[in-house]
Amino acid sequence: MCGRFALNATPEEVEALFALLELEAFPPRYNIAPTQPILMVAAAPPRPAGSNLPDRQALLVRWGLLPSWVKDPKRFPLLINARSETAAEKNAFRAAMRHRRTLVPASGFYEWRRAGGKAVQAYWVRPRHGGVVAFAGLMETWLEPGGSELDTGAILTTAASADVAPVHDRMPVVIAPEYFARWLDCRGHAPADVADLLRPAEDGFFEAVPVSDRVNKVANTGPEVQQPVAEAARPAEAAQDEPPPPAAGQLRLL
Template sequence: MCGRFVLVPSLRAMQNLFGYRVDPEYPARLLDAGHRYNIAPTQPIAVIDAGLDGVRHVRLVRWGLIPSWAKEAKTQSLLFNARAETAADKPSFRNAMRHRRSLVPASGFYEWRKMGASRMPYYIRPRDGSLMAFAGLSETWLGAEGSEIDSGAIMTTSANRLMASLHDRMPVILDPKDWDEWLDCGSRRPQDVAHLLRPAPDDLLEAIPVSERVNSVGSDGEELIAPLAEPLVADAAPNETKPDPDDEPPAQGSLF
């Protein structure tokens, strides 16, 4: 699953990477929402989608999807994750899977590992420090009195080898070469993009033990991702293409 994540750069700083258009009606303060170290459900998150003109746009939505058919937003269950295996068929996500697929930029995310009676938080990020894009879904809910709420969810899939030591699920991390395909809701149906909803390569990420302060939603700041020990990593699976390592020893903290 994915219940907390981090976004360090500002949205404007990410514009060159994701190639989105900043719509002029958005106040500048809303488009400068980076440097967030403990993003939780119900909070605003950035999503990038492709409009009818095929140009990428960025906007902020509430994390926790509200289906368009829901009668009341306040009583709706908090749908902050959508399972890749069932989202295309579930009423809550079916329309969004067909018409409103999005990218959710992230620097990393948190997961907790059971350690006896306690749970140790880990910060999971790309080993090369790059930004990620989660596969996302977005929806617009219209209330009977005219209110409007934009909301979104993050897709999850089965864990890769690294994540399996922490949890049996992980967010879907899209390869940059697949971004256009995922966002193309005009010509690609849910079944056409199902192959993109797969676990990340085993050696993409590292899991860093961090402070239990992240357990509190009210905590924020760079100190939340400060490492307490060497990161856990996993080598590429035998069937994955990988450059010759010249028999280098495994990195400290490696799972394999």
Template sequence: MCGRFTLTAAPEAIAAMFRLGSIDPFPPRYNIAPSQPILIVIGGADERPDTGLRQRSAMLVRWGLIPGWVKDLKGFPLLFNARSETVAEKNAFRAALRYRRCLVPASGFYEWRRRGEAKPQPYFLTSRGEAAFAFAGIEETWLSPDGSEIDTAAILTKPASGALASIHERMPVVIHSDDHDAWLNCREIDPAAAMTLARRLGGDVFEAVPVSDRVNSVANIGPDIQEAVAGEAPLAESPQPQGEDGAQFRLF
């Protein structure tokens, strides 16, 4: 699963990495949790005449997808993750996967390793040698009965591999930078073809560092929660096959 992540790269770096013409300034965020606003990148239908590349834009959305058919949010679960194996079949996600795929910029994420009765050990995971990367996301705009709109999104997950498999059974889907255009191109790339992109990168692209359980609280939002803790060594590579084809500011 992916229940906490970070976005600490500079706005200028994110704009350049995701080919955004401009982006509003934002502070580094070290402990992003479900229901909070997250930055996503969406693709446009038109091409830029100077490059022939499709337009992209960024927007803030609620992390927790609300399907368009939901009538009342009371009692509705917080859908912040969607399993890549079944996302095309689930009524809650099917339309978003077909028509509203997005990228979720991130600098890292957290997972918790559970061993028997011991307290779960959190790990901070970052992409080797990269300041930021992109989770595979799906977006939906929900229209409430009073006429107001809420833009929402979920992050896709898949079975973990590489060193990450020894921490947690699931991992977020990361879209390779070469595949960003294809993932965002909902007009020409159907869900079946898009999901082949979700299988390209495995857990071996991440480096895992054990961190303090201070990350467990959303009230802790400083960079100190990413500091390595003594007594827990960083994970070695898994022997299994690698790779595959003041809370933070709130809007809701």
């Protein structure tokens, strides 16, 4: 899954990668959490012939997708992720997969290695060579009872690559720049036409850097949450550090 991510890049870097004409200034965000606004890139409405305007637009949406048919969001689960393998068939994501596919600019994401049902180590998973990546996203506009509209979104996930698998079995889908146009073209490409893009990142693309549990708290929003730390011992490694059991017949002191 993807429960936290970051966008440390400058607006200029995002503009260049996604071919946006102009992007409002925004500060680096090191610990983006569910229900917070996130930046998404979507196909722009049809432009007049001969227009020089870009065919993509940047939007701010709430991270946590609400299908248009939801009556009471308080009784509906928070959909921050959608499994790419089944999204085209699921009632909550079917319409967005067909009509509102997006890209989510990111500098990387956070994941937690668990043991015994508890998170024992946080990781900052970033592109090995730096830069901005694009997660595959979905967007829905929910109509509030008062009549105002709320844009909401989710991040598509897939099986983990070899770089992420030791930490977690899922990861965000990454769309390469050469496939941006095809992914965003919901008029010309049905979900089946872009299913081949919903795959793990190539091995070696990401690196998982152990970080402290400061990232666990939404209030911690500074660059210190990405500061590398010594990795917590894995179960097999911890066992090697324990003293060997006493030999048969040896008296125990404790």
